[in-house]
Amino acid sequence: NAGVTQTPKFQVLKTGQSMTLQCAQDMNHEYMSWYRQDPGMGLRLIHYSVGAGITDQGEVPNGYNVSRSTTEDFPLRLLSAAPSQTSVYFCASSYNRVGYTFGSGTRLTVV
Amino acid sequence: DAKTTQPNSMESNEEEPVHLPCNHSTISGTDYIHWYRQLPSQGPEYVIHGLTSNVNNRMASLAIAEDRKSSTLILHRATLRDAAVYYCIPPYSGGGADGLTFGKGTHLIIQP
Numbered sequence: 001n002a003g004v005t006q007t008p009k010f011q012v013l014k015t016g017q018s019m020t021l022q023c024a025q026d027m028n029h030e031y032m033s034w035y036r037q038d039p040g041m042g043l044r045l046i047h048y049s050v051g052a053g054i055t056d057q058g059e060v061p062n063g064y065n066v067s068r069s070t071t072e073d074f075p076l077r078l079l080s081a082a083p084s085q086t087s088v089y090f091c092a093s094s095y096n097r098v099g100y101t102f103g104s105g106t107r108l109t110v111v
Numbered sequence: 112d113a114k115t116t117q118p119n120s121m122e123s124n125e126e127e128p129v130h131l132p133c134n135h136s137t138i139s140g141t142d143y144i145h146w147y148r149q150l151p152s153q154g155p156e157y158v159i160h161g162l163t164s165n166v167n168n169r170m171a172s173l174a175i176a177e178d179r180k181s182s183t184l185i186l187h188r189a190t191l192r193d194a195a196v197y198y199c200i201p202p203y204s205g206g207g208a209d210g211l212t213f214g215k216g217t218h219l220i221i222q223p
Contacts, residue, residue: 033210042198042213043155050209058210090154092211098143100211102154 002026006091006103013081013110021076021106023091029101031094032074033058034066036087037105043090049074081110115199120218123189131184131217133199138179145211146173146184148195155198155213158184194221 007022025032033048045058047066055066063085065077074093078085088107092100116134123129135144146158159166159173161182166173172185186193198216 031209035210035213040215042215043211044213045210048210056209092154097209098145098160099157100147100155102156105154 004091004093004101004103006089006106008106009104010107011109013078013108015081015083015110017081019078019081021078021089021091021108023074023076023103024072025074025093025101026072027093027095027101028071029093029095030071031097031100032068033092033100034064034074034076035090035092036060036085037090038087046076046089078108083110086110115201115214117197117199117214117217119215120220122220122222124222125191126188129186129189129193129219129221131186131197131199131219132181133184134181135199135201136180138201142201144173144175144179144182145200146171147198147200147211147213149198149216150192150195158197189219189221191221191223193219195219 004025030051034046035043037043044060046064049055049068052068052071086109088105090105091103094100143160143162145160147155148158149155159171161173161175174183196216196218198213200211
């Protein structure tokens with residue numbers, strides 16, 4: 001099993017550009033979520049999904065969109081990148097909400 | 112919403128036990144207590160969870176107070192690889208969102 005795979009690992013964007021952060025899991029987990037982590041801070045929930053076709057907003061959803069067309073994939077879209085979105089992004093998945101498996105993260109810099 | 116309180120940092124010596132406290136006085140009767148840790152430059156890693164009684168797994172033990180207002184994560188014999196930020200987490204974030212609420216956690220420093 002590959003677990004939770006995030007791509008890319010690093011990305012530099014210019015202000016106003018859009019991009020999609022990819023997240024894929026091969027564990028047949030229903031629950032998936034996206035977090036961002038700013039320096040010296042804990043993770044904050046952006047969006048989450050409780051199954052294919054079902055998504056909802058977390059604590060800091062503004063500027064991000066998600067979709068869940070399959071159980072395996074949960075991409076995060078930045079609509080118009082801003083410097084405030086410079087952060088490390090983590091995707092996570094779980095079978096039963098108890099033990100989430102996290103990806104290794106995407107380090108995003110917006111200049 | 113359930114909230115947790117942890118010390119900002121703790122220091123211990125290698126091969127000694129480590130007790131990491133967490134206060135969760137507002138937790139409800141059906142909320143599980145979860146612990147995760149984050150090693151440097153990595154994503155968080157699930158450690159352990161429990162409801163009412165003490166729990167053990169290969170990574171750690173979790174001691175839960177009888178009134179459930181606090182818990183302690185126990186690393187029985189710390190190694191340098193246990194140096195990480197440890198998060199005590201209530202099961203759901205505020206507003207009913209289905210995800211994890213991470214505070215700042217406890218930065219555990221292990222001295223050789």
